[in-house]
Amino acid sequence: WMWMCKGVVVLLHGVSMTSDMWAEYCEWLSSRGYSVLCYDMFGHGHSSVVSAPYTPHTLSNQLLSLLNALSIQQPAHIVGFSLGCLVASLFTTSHPLLVRSLTLIAPAAGFNDAPLDFTPRNPSLNLLQKGLWAYKHVPPTPRAATYLGGVILGALSEHVHPLSSHLQSLKEQEMAAQEMPTPMQYLSSLRYLAGQWLHQHRRAPRQGVLRSFVCEGDVLGDYSGVVNELQASIRRGMRILVLHGQDDPLVPESLRSRLDTRLKGARIAEVRSGKGHNVPLRARGEVMQVLGAFLDRA
Numbered sequence: 001w002m003w004m005c006k007g008v009v010v011l012l013h014g015v016s017m018t019s020d021m022w023a024e025y026c027e028w029l030s031s032r033g034y035s036v037l038c039y040d041m042f043g044h045g046h047s048s049v050v051s052a053p054y055t056p057h058t059l060s061n062q063l064l065s066l067l068n069a070l071s072i073q074q075p076a077h078i079v080g081f082s083l084g085c086l087v088a089s090l091f092t093t094s095h096p097l098l099v100r101s102l103t104l105i106a107p108a109a110g111f112n113d114a115p116l117d118f119t120p121r122n123p124s125l126n127l128l129q130k131g132l133w134a135y136k137h138v139p140p141t142p143r144a145a146t147y148l149g150g151v152i153l154g155a156l157s158e159h160v161h162p163l164s165s166h167l168q169s170l171k172e173q174e175m176a177a178q179e180m181p182t183p184m185q186y187l188s189s190l191r192y193l194a195g196q197w198l199h200q201h202r203r204a205p206r207q208g209v210l211r212s213f214v215c216e217g218d219v220l221g222d223y224s225g226v227v228n229e230l231q232a233s234i235r236r237g238m239r240i241l242v243l244h245g246q247d248d249p250l251v252p253e254s255l256r257s258r259l260d261t262r263l264k265g266a267r268i269a270e271v272r273s274g275k276g277h278n279v280p281l282r283a284r285g286e287v288m289q290v291l292g293a294f295l296d297r298a
Helices: 019-031 056-069 083-094 123-137 140-157 164-179 182-200 206-220 224-235 253-262 284-297
Strands: 008-012 035-038 076-081 099-105 239-246 267-275
Touching: 008 019, 008 056, 008 083, 019 035, 019 284, 056 083, 076 083, 083 099, 083 224, 099 284, 164 182, 224 239, 224 253, 239 284, 253 267, 267 284
Parallel strands: 008 035, 008 076, 076 099, 099 239, 239 267
Antiparallel strands: none
């Protein structure tokens, strides 16, 4: 590894996604003089499916092991998207001397308060919340769901590649199903969630698919302490950027207001051209503009 003078940037992808989402960011950051570390978290893409519990803490420890293996000793800029925000935050609060700055793009998993933020306004998230609860609290669920779901979705991913227009159609059908009986709502939500996974996550180890997606249901845990520790980090001089898109069902106004209140001193920015949750891909140019200015000053 030849580390460039402007520092190291670590890019952490979202749940059910892979490092592929950062491909253009890697080239862009390299062109600006940064060295980039981008990898697949456990159970995603080409990374192994480990026997340890799939929790955000496990994924945070993976990053520490990777930095040690690559002999990266200088503090790095940590950038996370969605679930990656929680992993990045846990790493930052556990190893502050290894972090130069922290960027949270669409922080959702672990930061949301489900009753306040999205239940029952978003059917697919409501269904996913129930699935996460079962995965965490009903003993047979993890083994059965991991194996069967992994085989089914892994096989489908080899033959079915939904286009963005298909996902939009499935999303519209899901919203229209809110006026239908509950079973029809759940069926429509399942179709949308499966289509979204197939669109974003085409190359996952079969046995890791659902384990990576739900992260052992641990995102349902109470991570309010992490936000408190991030606030303390800001008081000690840590630079933090929180970036979100418009109309993000996972980062609604209620969550944005809480973060704005609790992370006093952080840079809060909204990507106006990026509607929805997946702002790094849908509003790449605007995200790059805000992120580049932040990193150069950090």
